[in-house]
Amino acid sequence: MQTANFLTANFYYLMLKGKNILIGVTASIAAYKSALLIRLLVKAGADVKVIMTPAALDFITPLTLSTLSKNPVLIHFSKDKTGEWNNHVELGLWADTIVIAPASANTIAKMVNGICDNLLLATYLSARCKVYVAPAMDLDMYKHPATVENLKRLKSFGNAVINPGTGELASGLNGEGRMAEPEDIIEFLQKSLTKMLPFTGKKVLVTAGPTYEAIDPVRFIGNHSSGKMGFAIAEEFASQGADVTLVCGPNNLTAIHPNIHRIDITSAEELYNASVKAFKTTDIAVLSAAVADYKPTKAANQKIKKVNGIKSIDLVSTKDTLQELGKLKKAHQLLIGFALETENEIENAKAKIKKKNLDLIVLNSLNDKGAGFKTNTNKITLINRYNKSVNFELKSKAEVARDIVTVIKGLI
Numbered sequence: 001m002q003t004a005n006f007l008t009a010n011f012y013y014l015m016l017k018g019k020n021i022l023i024g025v026t027a028s029i030a031a032y033k034s035a036l037l038i039r040l041l042v043k044a045g046a047d048v049k050v051i052m053t054p055a056a057l058d059f060i061t062p063l064t065l066s067t068l069s070k071n072p073v074l075i076h077f078s079k080d081k082t083g084e085w086n087n088h089v090e091l092g093l094w095a096d097t098i099v100i101a102p103a104s105a106n107t108i109a110k111m112v113n114g115i116c117d118n119l120l121l122a123t124y125l126s127a128r129c130k131v132y133v134a135p136a137m138d139l140d141m142y143k144h145p146a147t148v149e150n151l152k153r154l155k156s157f158g159n160a161v162i163n164p165g166t167g168e169l170a171s172g173l174n175g176e177g178r179m180a181e182p183e184d185i186i187e188f189l190q191k192s193l194t195k196m197l198p199f200t201g202k203k204v205l206v207t208a209g210p211t212y213e214a215i216d217p218v219r220f221i222g223n224h225s226s227g228k229m230g231f232a233i234a235e236e237f238a239s240q241g242a243d244v245t246l247v248c249g250p251n252n253l254t255a256i257h258p259n260i261h262r263i264d265i266t267s268a269e270e271l272y273n274a275s276v277k278a279f280k281t282t283d284i285a286v287l288s289a290a291v292a293d294y295k296p297t298k299a300a301n302q303k304i305k306k307v308n309g310i311k312s313i314d315l316v317s318t319k320d321t322l323q324e325l326g327k328l329k330k331a332h333q334l335l336i337g338f339a340l341e342t343e344n345e346i347e348n349a350k351a352k353i354k355k356k357n358l359d360l361i362v363l364n365s366l367n368d369k370g371a372g373f374k375t376n377t378n379k380i381t382l383i384n385r386y387n388k389s390v391n392f393e394l395k396s397k398a399e400v401a402r403d404i405v406t407v408i409k410g411l412i
């Protein structure tokens with residue numbers, strides 16, 4: 001795998017960005033590879049801390065690893081001469097993921113037996129997160145029944161083993177035991193982390209933004225929706241593993257996550273067609289688009305000139321996508337709508353849940369400062385089909401999206 005291509009892959013970046021990753025380095029010639037592993041993780045946006053076993057100091061310097069990780073390397077239970085301790089419990093809780101690479105036969109044996117005679121092992125025993133182990137040793141050590149049994153037991157505790165590769169070993173022998181390459185370790189992490197996301201395998205439909213209903217080739221009926229709320233919901237679902245179809249009206253936004261499949265539409269009719277089609281394979285649909293309720297009965301083919309005069313425009317209702325999806329909804333599907341109200345907010349929202357057969361409604365009140373169109377913030381109340389409601393504070397639209405997705409997670 002080419003490092004340059006690998007680092008430009010959006011997906012790796014998104015999976016690891018902001019993750020707290022603790023790297024354990026043990027005594028093995030392969031310790032030189034942990035330098036590259038740390039560099040790649042930092043480039044991918046992870047916050048990396050390193051613990052070395054005392055014996056690993058013979059193989060690579062803490063200076064190299066602290067420079068690359070941008071954090072001091074930890075080795076002993078206490079900081080030299082200061083009497084201050086390196087709190088292994090805190091480190092274990094800090095970590096979202098622990099990767100022990102290289103993992104020597106000795107460290108693996110100690111992990112299996114709960115021995116904690118160094119900071120790395122004590123942190124391993126204190127951790128609650130998933131632990132990945134990349135063994136590195138000579139081929140006969142790797143094949144020894146003791147090591148084979150230890151790796152089996154290590155996996156049975158819920159740890160993941162990243163199998164070593166085959167090739168020339170430090171001893172000069174040829175065979176299995178070379179630590180997996182840093183790029184392959186990251187690919188393994190990314191795949192494993194993806195599988196653990198709550199919406200992996202789920203298909204989500206989100207509608208966002210306004211619709212424009214043509215009066216003539218240059219004029220339309222529309223509204224002030226920016227699409228920001230719907231885009232934030234799409235990003236949140238995608239970052240939690242969902243495959244998202246985002247049907248969006250005219251907007252200036254960019255969908256960042258590679259798992260968002262964007263369909264640009266202009267009118268309510270186009271939104272309806274795209275959504276009904278996508279809904280067939282959808283598990284969860286969140287309709288946040290501010291769809292025009294009316295459109296001109298007939299759009300003029302040519303620009304309407306002032307001299308000809310125009311006294312009124314005849315309007316006809318648009319198709320209600322949410323209502324249609326409510327009719328099509330199967331037992332395994334969840335349907336979530338939005339309600340923007342100015343009075344009798346709760347009653348109106350509850351009525352929409354019934355009328356449109358929804359599982360949840362997101363209520364916005366235009367009476368709340370900072371809520372509604374164009375703003376970067378929103379204030380919502382969520383009401384479920386059993387009329388249970390929960391109010392949220394004014395938050396950024398990204399945070400509001402997280403709240404909505406968390407509540408939906410509770411419904412599945």
Ligand code: CTP
Nearest residue numbers: 287288289291318319320321322337338339340
């Ligand atoms: N919606 C839709 N298609 C439409 C109109 C609305 O999918 N043609 C969806 C919106 O995306 C939103 C919800 O329906 O999820 C809003 O419900 P609606 O009853 O249309 O709200 P309002 O337009 O505010 O209706 P009213 O003016 O009666 O309050």
